[in-house]
Structure formats: C-alpha cells, structure tokens
Amino acid sequence: MTTPRARFTATLPFALVVLLTSCFQADQSGAGDRLRVVMLQPPRAGLSPLSDDAFKLSRWSTAETLVQLDADGDPQPLLATAWTRLNATTWRFVLRPKVQFHDGTPLTADQVVHALTAATRAVPKPRILDGVTLKAEETGPHAVLVRTQLPDPLLPNRLSSPQLAILARKAYGPDGQVNPTGAGTGPFVLTDIQGTTSAHLDRFDRYWGEQARVAGIDADYVPDGTARAAALRTGTADVVEALPVSQVALLPPALVHEVPMPRTNTLYLNTTTGPLKDASLRAAIRDAVNRTSLVNTVYEGRADVAQGLLGPALPWAATLRTPVKSPTVRAVPQGEEITLATFSDRAELPEVAVLLAQQLTQAGFTVRQDVRQYAQIEADALAGWFDAFILSRATVLDSGDPVAYMTSDFSCAGSFNIAQLCDPAVEAALKRAAAALPGPDRRAAIMAAEAAILRTNAAVPLLHERVIQGEAARVDAAERDPRERRLLTGQTSLSADE
Structure with missing residues (x-):
C-alpha cells in the first residue's frame, strides 16, 4: 500500500522532503542524538511479534529472544x-x-x-x-x-x-492481540506507535547489557523507493532500508552498502514430464546459462553469480562446497520446445526470463515464455505445468537453516517441489542433514545435500540477490544483516553533524 507521503514524492520531491523532515522532528528531544530510520513497509499487524512485524521489533533492538x-x-x-x-x-x-x-x-x-x-x-x-x-x-x-x-x-x-x-x-491481551509498547527487554523501549506512519523508541536505561549509545530511534514507513532515497540524499534520514537500484547512481557511493541476502534466483527444471525429464537435456540447459550476463544486464552488477543453491549470505557454504560432477552427459538440443515461466511481481524476473530465453534458443531449444502475476501462476508451477520456472527463493527460513527450504523444494513429498524431483540420493542426503545437530556436522550434511540436488540438474542456480542499505556518513555500527533481523543496536551511534 502506498502512503500519502509516498504518492507526494512521485510528483513533488521537495514537498516530500519537507514532510519527511517534519515527521522525523516530531516528538523528539535532542534530535541530533536520535537515529532517524526509514523503513520499507508499514506494519501489517500493529507490530505484533506473532506476525512478520516481529522483524521490525528485532531490527530496532526492542524485543529479544531466548x-x-x-x-x-x-x-x-x-x-x-x-x-x-x-x-x-x-x-x-x-x-x-x-x-x-x-x-x-x-x-x-x-x-x-x-x-x-x-x-x-x-x-x-x-x-x-x-x-x-x-x-x-x-x-x-x-x-x-x-x-x-x-x-x-x-x-x-x-x-x-x-x-x-x-x-x-x-x-498479551485476552483476545490474542499483542501490544509490544513498553514490553520488551532490549536496549530501546518502544514508547509510541503511530499506526502505519511511524514509531518512536527511547533508550532503556535499565538494560541488562551495555547501555545504548543514542537517546532513541525515530522510525518512519516509506514504501516508495524514490522517497526513501530522497530522505538519505537530503539528510533527513540516518539509515534507510532497501534502496532501489535505480536510485543508487543519484547517491554518494559512501552512503550505499550492499548486503548479500539468503535469497537465490533459481531455474527449476521439470524432471517428470515434458522434454526435460531427459536428464541430458537438463544438463544442456545448465551449460547454456550465462549467469554473469544476467547479473550484469538485469541487476546492473548488484547481485552475485551463483555457484550453488546457497550464496554469500551463508559464508560457510563456499568454504565447504566441492565441484559437482553430474553423472549425465549433456545432450545437443534439436529444437525441443520448452515453456519457460516466471512471475511479474518481482520486476527483475521477467527481464531474466527474456535473457534466458535468448540463451536457450541459441543453445538449440525452442522457447515459449509464460509470465503472470504470482497469484495466478503458483498453482500451475506446483502442478508441474511448465518445463522451466524462474523463482526468487529465500534459502534460509525463520530458523536460519536451509534444510527446510531444501526439503520443501527438492524432496519427494516437498510442498514446493516445482521441479517434481524425487531422487533416492537426494532423499537420503536431506534426511541426514535434517537429523544433524547445528554446527559443523550439520553444515557438512547440508552441503552434501546441495551437491546431491545439483547432480540431478533439477535446479540451475542463477544468482544471489543483495539488499541495498543506505547509511548517512555520521552513522557508525549500523548492522548489515543478511537475515534482516538486526539493523539498529545499542552499539549504533552518531557522530557530530558536519
């Protein structure tokens, strides 16, 4: 949903800046010692920790977990x-x-x-x-x-x-509603919630750990990307979530920080029906894909070429990964017709589909594209209607562990098995990974499961996405968290205004 402020921004940038400035200055004492943060999305459930709003409470360091x-x-x-x-x-x-x-x-x-x-x-x-x-x-x-x-x-x-x-x-109310105001344990206490407009937090002087270095946090919700970038550029915000790639060139490079996300764009190939049930043709697609071209053309270099299912947001993955040798010899395509599908809700994916279609056509396939909104295409993808499907997929879910994602997408009974994969070696590897305790043994088992999946050529990892975070020059020690759980902590501070 677009707020009135965001709509103003599209046509009246100066008016937007004035509005943002007045918003940040409201209810502040000693504003120079308070962090001003622009958030991407407004809360959907009144900042209840039992919803996705919990990640805002975590990023503001007001609610803590065991x-x-x-x-x-x-x-x-x-x-x-x-x-x-x-x-x-x-x-x-x-x-x-x-x-x-x-x-x-x-x-x-x-x-x-x-x-x-x-x-x-x-x-x-x-x-x-x-x-x-x-x-x-x-x-x-x-x-x-x-x-x-x-x-x-x-x-x-x-x-x-x-x-x-x-x-x-x-x-915790008797009706199941949860009001987090003044109820957390973190270095900042949530003092004021202004609906889907803003929230304010103050330093909690009786925090069990080291006391916060700033007096408080003033958070504003600005869904419009141009507006968020304007807030950073004009100095009305100290930290800004999710800057659009299109706005980066308008900002001083020192204010822009790219954070690898645990999200991989992957080409899922149908292993059960259609021409790609032939593993040798899946191998041909794997070898035809030019990942670097996708990153440089669609993402303007602001993504990472995929070496596997797990990317740089999980730094241990690269250190444990070994080259995967597929047992299947690559076939030479003879004009086989395949349907390549994706969804339009993420603006980059239709562009990725166009480039992939070109690459696969050059390799000898006949490619037909099907691009719809996600709500209209998900059921068909899960039913195996497409030969190839491009998906942007979170690889670690709320537990911070990739086994759930791998099981969902690549096990015989997986609820999100677009590739329709059911492979005994993959099943055994996923079972071993799921049973392992967190630590080195589990990480090794996860990478063995990744290798087993890639050997089937049921999935061709394309790239790993990044999120672009804006930080004013006077901000020190803002968190750049791939899991997007932490942003402003007790250690985050502000230097004197220049």
Missing part, C-alpha cells in the same frame, strides 16, 4: 544463557539473571512460558511454528522446559526467530 544466531547460523545465548537437550523431544533453557522488561517486571520462567504459550495459541500461528507442536513449562524460577511432539534438533534455532520474542505478560 536465543540468537551467529554469522554461521549457530545458536548463541541471549535471554537464555545455556540449554541442554534432555532427550529427543525435551530441552531445558536457563534464563539470564537480572533482566528487566521495559515495564519494570523481572524476566522469570513464568513470563517466558506465558510468551511462548501465547505464540502456540495464536491464530494464525507464527510461521516459525508451522508443523511444530511445542509446549513450555517452568522448572524453577529461572529455567524453562520446552517439549516438542517430534524430535527437533533445530529447536534452539527456532527460538531465535523474532516471532518468538519474549515480551512482558502485560503485552
């Missing part, structure tokens, strides 16, 4: 200082002492159980709990038992999701 993830995706302490797996379905978490919620109440096992129970009862459930039955109970004032119906080696990772942030009891 566990956090490091750069490798391994669980690390946050509100829980330690955890133990007592048996296949039961974990014990020890809580950090002397933590206060923003309303002054202490962090206790009772508060944690109440927050996790509210998440399990939410309608709809938080995405991180899809297919998971979870029950929390106290085991003393500072420890919690979490039980799952089925063995879940990823439970600590799951509890790192911003959708399972722990808020004070007062946040």
Whole structure:
C-alpha cells in the first residue's frame, strides 16, 4: 500500500522532503542524538511479534529472544544463557539473571512460558511454528522446559526467530492481540506507535547489557523507493532500508552498502514430464546459462553469480562446497520446445526470463515464455505445468537453516517441489542433514545435500540477490544483516553533524 507521503514524492520531491523532515522532528528531544530510520513497509499487524512485524521489533533492538544466531547460523545465548537437550523431544533453557522488561517486571520462567504459550495459541500461528507442536513449562524460577511432539534438533534455532520474542505478560491481551509498547527487554523501549506512519523508541536505561549509545530511534514507513532515497540524499534520514537500484547512481557511493541476502534466483527444471525429464537435456540447459550476463544486464552488477543453491549470505557454504560432477552427459538440443515461466511481481524476473530465453534458443531449444502475476501462476508451477520456472527463493527460513527450504523444494513429498524431483540420493542426503545437530556436522550434511540436488540438474542456480542499505556518513555500527533481523543496536551511534 502506498502512503500519502509516498504518492507526494512521485510528483513533488521537495514537498516530500519537507514532510519527511517534519515527521522525523516530531516528538523528539535532542534530535541530533536520535537515529532517524526509514523503513520499507508499514506494519501489517500493529507490530505484533506473532506476525512478520516481529522483524521490525528485532531490527530496532526492542524485543529479544531466548536465543540468537551467529554469522554461521549457530545458536548463541541471549535471554537464555545455556540449554541442554534432555532427550529427543525435551530441552531445558536457563534464563539470564537480572533482566528487566521495559515495564519494570523481572524476566522469570513464568513470563517466558506465558510468551511462548501465547505464540502456540495464536491464530494464525507464527510461521516459525508451522508443523511444530511445542509446549513450555517452568522448572524453577529461572529455567524453562520446552517439549516438542517430534524430535527437533533445530529447536534452539527456532527460538531465535523474532516471532518468538519474549515480551512482558502485560503485552498479551485476552483476545490474542499483542501490544509490544513498553514490553520488551532490549536496549530501546518502544514508547509510541503511530499506526502505519511511524514509531518512536527511547533508550532503556535499565538494560541488562551495555547501555545504548543514542537517546532513541525515530522510525518512519516509506514504501516508495524514490522517497526513501530522497530522505538519505537530503539528510533527513540516518539509515534507510532497501534502496532501489535505480536510485543508487543519484547517491554518494559512501552512503550505499550492499548486503548479500539468503535469497537465490533459481531455474527449476521439470524432471517428470515434458522434454526435460531427459536428464541430458537438463544438463544442456545448465551449460547454456550465462549467469554473469544476467547479473550484469538485469541487476546492473548488484547481485552475485551463483555457484550453488546457497550464496554469500551463508559464508560457510563456499568454504565447504566441492565441484559437482553430474553423472549425465549433456545432450545437443534439436529444437525441443520448452515453456519457460516466471512471475511479474518481482520486476527483475521477467527481464531474466527474456535473457534466458535468448540463451536457450541459441543453445538449440525452442522457447515459449509464460509470465503472470504470482497469484495466478503458483498453482500451475506446483502442478508441474511448465518445463522451466524462474523463482526468487529465500534459502534460509525463520530458523536460519536451509534444510527446510531444501526439503520443501527438492524432496519427494516437498510442498514446493516445482521441479517434481524425487531422487533416492537426494532423499537420503536431506534426511541426514535434517537429523544433524547445528554446527559443523550439520553444515557438512547440508552441503552434501546441495551437491546431491545439483547432480540431478533439477535446479540451475542463477544468482544471489543483495539488499541495498543506505547509511548517512555520521552513522557508525549500523548492522548489515543478511537475515534482516538486526539493523539498529545499542552499539549504533552518531557522530557530530558536519
């Protein structure tokens, strides 16, 4: 949805700048010591942590979880200082002492159980709990038992999701609504929510960790990309989410920072019906694709050429990847007709389809394109109606782990198996990866599963997307997080205005 401010921007840039400036100056004391941030999307559920709005609370460092993830995706302490797996379905978490919620109440096992129970009862459930039955109970004032119906080696990772942030009891209403105002544990306390317009946070002086370096955060929602870029260019914002590629050339290079995303554009090839059930023709497509041309032409160089399903947002993937040798010899296409499909909701994908069609035609295929809105094409793609489908796909979901994505897309029973793949070697590799505990063994098993998938030529990874983040010159230590969980932290600071 476009806000009135964003519509003004398209025709009256100066008016927009004035409006943004007045918005940021509202309700501020000592504005020079406050971070002004422009967010891409307004909240959809009143900033409830049980929705996708949870990622805003996380990016503002106001709501915290029991566990956090490091750069490798391994669980690390946050509100829980330690955890133990007592048996296949039961974990014990020890809580950090002397933590206060923003309303002054202490962090206790009772508060944690109440927050996790509210998440399990939410309608709809938080995405991180899809297919998971979870029950929390106290085991003393500072420890919690979490039980799952089925063995879940990823439970600590799951509890790192911003959708399972722990808020004070007062946040949870009897009607299932959650109000995060003054209810978190982070270095910033959410003090004011102005609907889908703005939000304001102040430093929380009784934070359990190091005190925040700025007095507060003033967040404004600006869906229009030109407007967000204007806010950075004119100095009315300190940090800006998701700058459009088209605006980058208008900004000083020092203010623009590219962050690799755990999102891969992949060409899925139908392994069950049509000409591409022949693995040798899938190999021909694999070898015909010029990834560098796609990156340079469509993305203006602001993406990464794919070497596998997992990209630079997971830095360990490249270090563990070994060259994949497909057992299938590449065939020489003889004019076989294939349907190449994608969706128009992401502006780059139809352009990628045009270039890919050209490359495959040059390789000897006859290519017909089918481009529609995602809502109109998803069912046909999942039903296997297309020979080839271009998809922009998140490779790590809320747990920070790629096994769920791989299982969904490439297992026999996968709910998103566009390639219609059912391969015994892939099944065995995915099963081993799913059973492994987080850490080096799981990462090795994940890369073995990636190799098994790529050997089938059911998927041709094309490129890994980046998000472009804007930061004013006076900003120090803003987070550039591929998972988009962190943005402004207690360590983020502002130098004096030049």
